[in-house]
Amino acid sequence: MPASKLVLIDGNSILYRAFFALPPLTARDGTPTNAVYGFTTMILRLLSDEKPTHLAVAFDKSKTTFRHADFAAYKGTRQETPDELVQQFPLARRTLEALSIPMIEIDQYEADDVIGTIAKRAAESGFDVRVVSGDKDLLQLVDNRIHVLLTRKGITEMEHFDEQAVARRYPGLRPAQVIDLKGLMGDPSDNIPGVPGVGEKTALKLLSAFGSVEGVYHHLDEVQGQKLRERLEQHREDAFLSKRLATIACDAPIDVDLEALRYEGPDPARAIAWFRELDFRSLVDKISEEMSHDSTPPASPAASNGAAADWDAFTYDVIEDAGAWQEAISAFSEPVGVMMDLADPDYHRADIRGMAVATPKRAYYVRFGERLELSDVRPWLVSDRPKVAFDLKSMAFALDAHGIGLTSQCGWHDAKLAAYLLNPQDGDVELDQVFARERGQELPAIKEGEREKWLVYTASQLPPLFESLAYTIRSQEMEQLYQEVELPLAFVLAKMEITGFYVNREKLIAFGQELAERIERITQEIYDLAGTSFNLNSPKQLGEILFDKLGLPAMKKTKTGYSTSADVLEKLAPMHEIVQKILDYRLLAKLQSTYVEGLLKVIRKETGRVHTRFHQTLTATGRLSSSEPNLQNIPIRLEEGRRLRQVFEPTYKDWVIFAADYSQIELRILAHLSGDEALIDAFRRDMDIHTRTAADVFEVPPEQVTSLQRRQAKAVNFGIVYGISDFGLAQNLNIPQKEAKRFIESYFEKFPGVKRYMDEIVKQARERGYVTTLMNRRRYLPDIHSRNYQLRSFAERTAMNTPIQGSAADLIKLAMVRIDRAMRDAQMDARMLLQVHDELIFECPKDELAALEVLVRDNMENAMTLSVPLKVDTAYGPTWYDAK
DNA sequence: AACTTCACG
DNA sequence: ACGTACGTGAAGTTT
Numbered sequence: 001m002p003a004s005k006l007v008l009i010d011g012n013s014i015l016y017r018a019f020f021a022l023p024p025l026t027a028r029d030g031t032p033t034n035a036v037y038g039f040t041t042m043i044l045r046l047l048s049d050e051k052p053t054h055l056a057v058a059f060d061k062s063k064t065t066f067r068h069a070d071f072a073a074y075k076g077t078r079q080e081t082p083d084e085l086v087q088q089f090p091l092a093r094r095t096l097e098a099l100s101i102p103m104i105e106i107d108q109y110e111a112d113d114v115i116g117t118i119a120k121r122a123a124e125s126g127f128d129v130r131v132v133s134g135d136k137d138l139l140q141l142v143d144n145r146i147h148v149l150l151t152r153k154g155i156t157e158m159e160h161f162d163e164q165a166v167a168r169r170y171p172g173l174r175p176a177q178v179i180d181l182k183g184l185m186g187d188p189s190d191n192i193p194g195v196p197g198v199g200e201k202t203a204l205k206l207l208s209a210f211g212s213v214e215g216v217y218h219h220l221d222e223v224q225g226q227k228l229r230e231r232l233e234q235h236r237e238d239a240f241l242s243k244r245l246a247t248i249a250c251d252a253p254i255d256v257d258l259e260a261l262r263y264e265g266p267d268p269a270r271a272i273a274w275f276r277e278l279d280f281r282s283l284v285d286k287i288s289e290e291m292s293h294d295s296t297p298p299a300s301p302a303a304s305n306g307a308a309a310d311w312d313a314f315t316y317d318v319i320e321d322a323g324a325w326q327e328a329i330s331a332f333s334e335p336v337g338v339m340m341d342l343a344d345p346d347y348h349r350a351d352i353r354g355m356a357v358a359t360p361k362r363a364y365y366v367r368f369g370e371r372l373e374l375s376d377v378r379p380w381l382v383s384d385r386p387k388v389a390f391d392l393k394s395m396a397f398a399l400d401a402h403g404i405g406l407t408s409q410c411g412w413h414d415a416k417l418a419a420y421l422l423n424p425q426d427g428d429v430e431l432d433q434v435f436a437r438e439r440g441q442e443l444p445a446i447k448e449g450e451r452e453k454w455l456v457y458t459a460s461q462l463p464p465l466f467e468s469l470a471y472t473i474r475s476q477e478m479e480q481l482y483q484e485v486e487l488p489l490a491f492v493l494a495k496m497e498i499t500g501f502y503v504n505r506e507k508l509i510a511f512g513q514e515l516a517e518r519i520e521r522i523t524q525e526i527y528d529l530a531g532t533s534f535n536l537n538s539p540k541q542l543g544e545i546l547f548d549k550l551g552l553p554a555m556k557k558t559k560t561g562y563s564t565s566a567d568v569l570e571k572l573a574p575m576h577e578i579v580q581k582i583l584d585y586r587l588l589a590k591l592q593s594t595y596v597e598g599l600l601k602v603i604r605k606e607t608g609r610v611h612t613r614f615h616q617t618l619t620a621t622g623r624l625s626s627s628e629p630n631l632q633n634i635p636i637r638l639e640e641g642r643r644l645r646q647v648f649e650p651t652y653k654d655w656v657i658f659a660a661d662y663s664q665i666e667l668r669i670l671a672h673l674s675g676d677e678a679l680i681d682a683f684r685r686d687m688d689i690h691t692r693t694a695a696d697v698f699e700v701p702p703e704q705v706t707s708l709q710r711r712q713a714k715a716v717n718f719g720i721v722y723g724i725s726d727f728g729l730a731q732n733l734n735i736p737q738k739e740a741k742r743f744i745e746s747y748f749e750k751f752p753g754v755k756r757y758m759d760e761i762v763k764q765a766r767e768r769g770y771v772t773t774l775m776n777r778r779r780y781l782p783d784i785h786s787r788n789y790q791l792r793s794f795a796e797r798t799a800m801n802t803p804i805q806g807s808a809a810d811l812i813k814l815a816m817v818r819i820d821r822a823m824r825d826a827q828m829d830a831r832m833l834l835q836v837h838d839e840l841i842f843e844c845p846k847d848e849l850a851a852l853e854v855l856v857r858d859n860m861e862n863a864m865t866l867s868v869p870l871k872v873d874t875a876y877g878p879t880w881y882d883a884k
Numbered sequence: 885a886a887c888t889t890c891a892c893g
Numbered sequence: 894a895c896g897t898a899c900g901t902g903a904a905g906t907t908t
Binding site: 539540559564566587590594595630635636641837838 | 890
């Protein structure tokens with residue numbers, strides 16, 4: 001049994017040291033945080049290095065202490081504490097609260113005295129004691145059980161002093177003599193006088209000869225040097241006063257039970273939430289990481305709130321009949337974690353074997369079979385009893401196959417959605433990553449034969465996980481976004497995935513055959529022109545043919561060789577017949593491999609439909625993405641590709657495909673966010689925005705805008721939304737960079753509000769470390785402070801783009817939730833099929849078309865009230881192609 | 885697994 | 894002097 005180890009920290013001293021040692025640092029609201037940051041990193045370092053069993057931080061309580069009664073000028077030369085530091089003391093206290101570290105302070109005593117008193121008492125009780133400070137005075141406390149750690153240059157580096165180390169630092173000095181040393185030398189920083197003319201060297205010599213201040217004066221006549229003797233004589237009072245002032249009171253009236261200082265580790269959720277508030281991003285990661293590695297007691301992080309149950313000791317009951325099920329659920333009052341036991345990791349083809357239902361207190365595995373069917377648990381699953389899942393959409397999908405339709409009324413929460421809102425830049429994260437990051441908890445690996453136990457254990461941990469996440473969601477004002485948008489949307493998306501989109505397989509195959517013939521023909525033509533056959537799909541081989549064999553000029557290089565991208569080939573097209581054919585080949589090959597073959601692979605035999613997956617927790621901006629197949633990038637720009645849309649048909653004869661898309665949604669949002677008068681005016685007048693932009697930028701009447709000018713203005717508008725650069729615009733328009741620069745300057749002159757907004761949002765990103773959307777969706781931009789130009793510029797463009805792109809995502813998501821609800825209320829048969837960022841696709845019986853049009857338009861246009869109107873265009877037809 | 889290219893908003 | 898447009902997914906080649 002190792003001895004108990006008490007670490008005592010001199011809070012004031014460490015905060016001062018950190019404040020002066022670290023460069024200015026602020027939280028998003030401008031509050032200075034550098035001292036707290038240093039203080040916190042130092043404490044975290046101590047926790048991992050020293051592994052204390054007991055811990056406390058001492059603070060000075062009041063400005064005056066018993067020492068001022070003795071000597072009014074004590075610490076009289078101290079500069080006023082800078083305001084930036086004063087502000088950080090309350091933050092430091094809150095930090096300690098968040099880390100569950102006790103604080104101690106006693107009226108009329110300094111932190112030193114508190115530390116000295118407790119240190120001595122603890123040492124007597126057999127503790128190993130470590131005192132942490134930046135103040136050398138504390139060295140007087142050193143003995144064989146008490147060691148002192150003094151900060152060195154930085155803040156986390158510590159010098160460890162035991163008795164030998166003190167003697168090395170002050171040759172021949174015993175710790176108890178530190179006060180005598182101070183008595184003779186004085187200490188300008190505390191305005192302790194000492195004996196003038198006596199410095200460290202002299203004082204040490206005197207003390208090695210006479211042992212103490214008292215000894216020195218007792219043997220004053222033996223002191224070498226007349227001048228020194230005179231000075232000592234003259235300042236006898238000062239010497240004794242100085243020694244008294246330097247002496248730490250180890251008998252302060254403190255009523256502290258040492259056991260109350262026992263340290264069980266912080267509650268990671270609390271710590272992380274607080275560090276987030278302070279914008280200590282690196283510490284959020286660090287604490288998650290450290291805690292996930294450090295699961296051994298006594299520093300078990302979550303032991304204090306009983307959150308992290310012990311895996312080895314974890315037990316659960318198995319429920320196999322309806323009676324046991326009823327009994328189990330009737331006893332739950334708090335939120336229950338639920339994990340479905342799917343037979344296949346792919347939720348689109350998964351069968352439900354069982355279900356884990358658990359809280360940290362009671363845990364069950366529900367096994368479905370003859371005595372208990374899924375339908376028996378249906379009432380509970382759809383009830384409003386609070387339940388926490390991880391990835392509700394997949395659960396809703398799987399349950400639908402059993403006739404159980406979850407809705408937003410069913411009392412569910414989704415920890416995955418909450419985690420995504422807090423850290424969208426992490427992408428689609430798995431359960432274990434969320435536990436590690438949010439709770440500092442390492443989930444056990446799923447071992448052979450322990451699958452059920454793993455599911456039940458994990459389910460039991462979901463409620464506390466969600467509680468942490470929800471706390472932070474609320475503190476970041478994203479509750480509405482979570483409650484009213486993302487959570488209900490999960491059910492809408494599940495339904496859309498379940499519905500799927502009917503694909504006419506015969507048409508698709510016929511289209512593929514047509515493509516195959518054309519590809520065959522064009523391939524032969526290219527080989528003839530090249531004089532050799534090669535792999536047309538290989539940019540490397542193609543580059544050799546074009547640039548080496550045919551001697552065409554290489555315009556651009558990639559990491560690995562010549563670039564053969566479309567924009568390069570387009571420039572080369574006039575120079576050789578082969579180039580256009582290669583472009584044509586690429587177009588056809590893309591359609592064939594990605595769309596015809598790709599789509600054929602994912603048509604479900606049973607339904608004749610494709611069931612895309614919408615990823616709700618993936619993009620950094622809040623958009624959805626779509627995969628297997630991706631139905632958000634079906635060709636439209638070129639007629640050749642657009643024809644693919646003819647294979648997407650309604651499920652039933654006499655139904656139609658109905659499409660509704662927002663007109664210029666991103667520029668309208670920019671108008672709203674920036675408040676730019678010209679832009680707002682343009683939208684209020686419902687003008688063609690690109691023509692209006694061209695008229696302003698090129699200073700011609702709108703009627704006289706040429707098609708080239710409009711095209712260029714359109715590119716400028718895109719550039720603005722993306723976070724413009726002259727280089728990017730030049731590249732896009734294939735014009736000189738200088739000219740692009742003139743366009744941009746001219747744009748900002750005509751739309752000064754946009755310029756102001758762009759400057760402001762970048763500034764805000766720098767100050768807060770993140771940007772937000774209309775619904776408070778947040779994206780962190782750590783690179784905004786990078787010294788690397790490229791990274792910093794990228795972060796700045798992202799700062800400009802994300803509020804626009806993300807707000808558009810908020811808007812259409814909100815519209816989807818409302819449309820779904822309205823369609824259900826109206827008991828429509830029509831179904832929402834797809835979302836493509838600014839448009840929604842439905843299939844609809846012809847006789848519902850008029851009602852659907854009104855319902856959809858109304859909900860899309862009025863999803864939010866902005867300073868410009870929102871405009872929606874609609875269309876319908878027998879196939880997706882015709883809904884234009 | 886990384887790279888290139890290209891489809892969409 | 895630097896070297897980019899914002900957000901995605903899929904296919905094919907090369908390493």
